[in-house]
Amino acid sequence: MPAINDQALDQLFREARTFNHYTDEPVAESDLHAIWDLMKMAPTSANQMPARLVWCVSQESKAKLAACATGTNGEKILAAPVSVVIGMDTEFHEYLPELFPHVDAKSWFTGNAELRQASAFRNSTLQGAYFIMAARALGLGTGPMSGFDAGAVDKAFFADQPSVHANFISTLGHGDVSTLHERLPRPAFEKFNRIA
Structure with a gap:
C-alpha cells in the first residue's frame, strides 16, 4: 500500500487544528452521512462499533446539550454549526452476531458487564478519533471536549437507551x-x- 501524499498528511495531522470557532458556511446532512461512512470502516476490536452518535443540528438540541456543559463549552456548542455527542453502548455485544458473524463473539461479553464497559469505552473512543x-x-474541523456532566447528557439524549452513555x-x-x-x-x- 503506498503512502499518502504530503498534502493529505498535512490536512489530517501536521496542519490540522482543533477549532473553537467556525465560519458561517453550513454543514449539510450529507456531510454527516459522509463522516459516518468513513469512520465506520475503521477498526474496532471484533468489529464491536459501540459508538452511538447524536448529531445536534437544531438550536433546540444544541441548547439541550449546552445546558449539560461546563465552563465556556456551552457557548462553543451553541455557536457551532453542529455539535455531536459520541456515546457508547455497553450492550454492543447484542449486535456482534451481525457485525462479527464468523464466531460466537457475543458469548465473550454475555454476563460480564465490566468487560463490556471497558470495551465500549475503549472502542467508542477509537471511533471518536476516527x-x-x-x-x-472531508475538509471540516472539530472541537472535541470533555467538560460536561455525563449523567445530564445521558438523561437528555439517551433516556430511552439505558445502555448508552456519553x-x-x-x-x-x-x-x-x-x-x-x-x-x-x-x-x-x-x-x-x-523502543524495546
Missing part, C-alpha cells in the same frame, strides 16, 4: 482559521517513546 479524522479528511462531545463545522492561536508544542520521539 470521527475527527474523517471530518478532517463518552465525549465535539463541535463540527468549517473551522475559522483566523481565530487560531499559535500551535502548542509537540514532543520529540525520544521524550515519550522507547
Whole structure:
C-alpha cells in the first residue's frame, strides 16, 4: 500500500487544528452521512462499533446539550454549526452476531458487564478519533471536549437507551482559521517513546 501524499498528511495531522470557532458556511446532512461512512470502516476490536452518535443540528438540541456543559463549552456548542455527542453502548455485544458473524463473539461479553464497559469505552473512543479524522479528511474541523456532566447528557439524549452513555462531545463545522492561536508544542520521539 503506498503512502499518502504530503498534502493529505498535512490536512489530517501536521496542519490540522482543533477549532473553537467556525465560519458561517453550513454543514449539510450529507456531510454527516459522509463522516459516518468513513469512520465506520475503521477498526474496532471484533468489529464491536459501540459508538452511538447524536448529531445536534437544531438550536433546540444544541441548547439541550449546552445546558449539560461546563465552563465556556456551552457557548462553543451553541455557536457551532453542529455539535455531536459520541456515546457508547455497553450492550454492543447484542449486535456482534451481525457485525462479527464468523464466531460466537457475543458469548465473550454475555454476563460480564465490566468487560463490556471497558470495551465500549475503549472502542467508542477509537471511533471518536476516527470521527475527527474523517471530518478532517472531508475538509471540516472539530472541537472535541470533555467538560460536561455525563449523567445530564445521558438523561437528555439517551433516556430511552439505558445502555448508552456519553463518552465525549465535539463541535463540527468549517473551522475559522483566523481565530487560531499559535500551535502548542509537540514532543520529540525520544521524550515519550522507547523502543524495546
